[in-house]
Amino acid sequence: MTQTSPKPWRKKYRVLMLKGSFLLFWPGFYFAYIGGIQNHPLLIGASYAFLGLAALLAMLIQK
């Protein structure tokens, strides 16, 4: 009897990771705009944190 190998977590949580990535875009958008307009390093940094995390989740997923 063959035993099926467990589904890799990157495949198992694909949908959840994509949803997370999508949701992270919007605070990233807000901080990028406000931070950029006010030239506020902390807010700009926050935008990179949100957008970077969103991109990381998208990069980790597996079909």
Added chain:
Amino acid sequence: MDMPLTIGNWLLAIAPVLVLISGILFFKWEASKVGAVSWVVALGIAYVFFGTDFRLMALANSKGLSLSLYVLLIIWGAVFLYNIADGAGAIKVIGKTMTGVSENRRIMILLLAWCFASMLQGLAGFGIPVAVVAPIMVVMGFEPLVAVASCLIGHSWSISFGSMGSSYNSIQLVTGIPGEIIGPWMAIIFSVGIFATGFGVAHIYGGWDAVKKSVPQILTAGSAMSFVLWFMNIIGTAQLASLMAAGAGCLVMILWAVAEKRKEKKPSEIKQDSNTMGFHIAFAPYYTLILVSILTQIKPIKSALSSYHWGLNYPELQTTFGYVVAAVSKYSKIQFFSHPAPILLLSSLVGYAIYVTRTGAKKSLLQTAAVKTVDKCIPTSVGIGTMVMMALIMSDSGMTHLIAQGIASVFGSFFPLVSPYIGVLGSFITGSNTNSNVMFGVLQQNTALVLGKSAVLMAAAQSVGGSLGVSIAPSTIMTGAANVGLNGRENEIMKVTMKYCLINVLLVGIFVYLLSFFY
């Protein structure tokens, strides 16, 4: 002082695009993954080599998401409308009825992908033609890949004058060339694109055999569309040129379908099942979409609604190499009443009300459609968001400008031949003919002046190339893929559309090159 044009700098500038293409075509990554990787690569190169600081990049990201929001609202709206219609069984009825127009699938694919999709582009555009027509074609029995690819190629001639002339307006705005001068030239150049896309659709459907058989249909419908496109420009109604030209094409193709049917001497076999809805009920939300789209473009209504909008303002910025990003107000403005998304939502709700009251569709249809829409649209949205951010990073750091400069300097007097390819590049990166024109319009004009060529001709070629190039833009391909269940197989669609697009643009380039000797 701009970034100097060297082979090394040029390769650095184009690297994010190469990553994007190779990620999709060779590594077969999902669009969301390849978009994220390309965005990170663009950020790194812009920061390290193009003198772009964190603030400029943050604002470029913000612009990218602004633009994405504009596009995503349309995709979500179109998919929601489709799910409402599909859930009520309307798409099956539409598909069956369309099949009944002609049993000749070759004529049907030309009618739908080449003419009808272009008519929708004339009305609304922004991905709606592919999002609406491709699923109907799948229901009719076309392969999803054939349906999406043929729609992408088939309607690509109609984009510049489509969406009520948004790209046509943008090329005038950036170059300062009046519409009555550039419009007729665009229409003349588009005539090559019209025939080329028609033959492209026939070839996608059935190879050279279908191309040979389609010669009479493509020549007649193509001539009608080319003439109407040009004529609408001559009489000063360019914003309706794609709509009217594609409408003329539809008419010619329907006449061919009727003639073919008579030849077959078969009576219509469409039987209206007493349990199912009629075509007009099934098509009701799409009638609403067409009607409201036209109403919102009528001048008094349009101007009355135009004050209700949302858009962000951006300041002028500069890289350390002196590349200036102009200030912009109301970037990617979303009109609350004339943007396609509220029109799509209204059409969905009208459709829902009609389906529930007239066909006994379940009241839970709205909820089911909403859940399906979220599931379908999330992966596409992540892909579009990251790719458009990448495009804006490239644009605002001067990378895109350098790419086009390199192409212009290498080709010299042969520039008219490659000029439409620059338009393609802009559309490939940004997913929009309008943005491609904004990005490269001035560059095309300036290069033409330096080389002693016609600025009008090059600006027209830019817009035509940008229009045809939308057929290979990842964001447009994702819209199509999301609507026919090909999520994650965008690479297969791009492989098909890429070759047709490049050949079509080559034909346009040759035509522009020949024209450049006379004008």
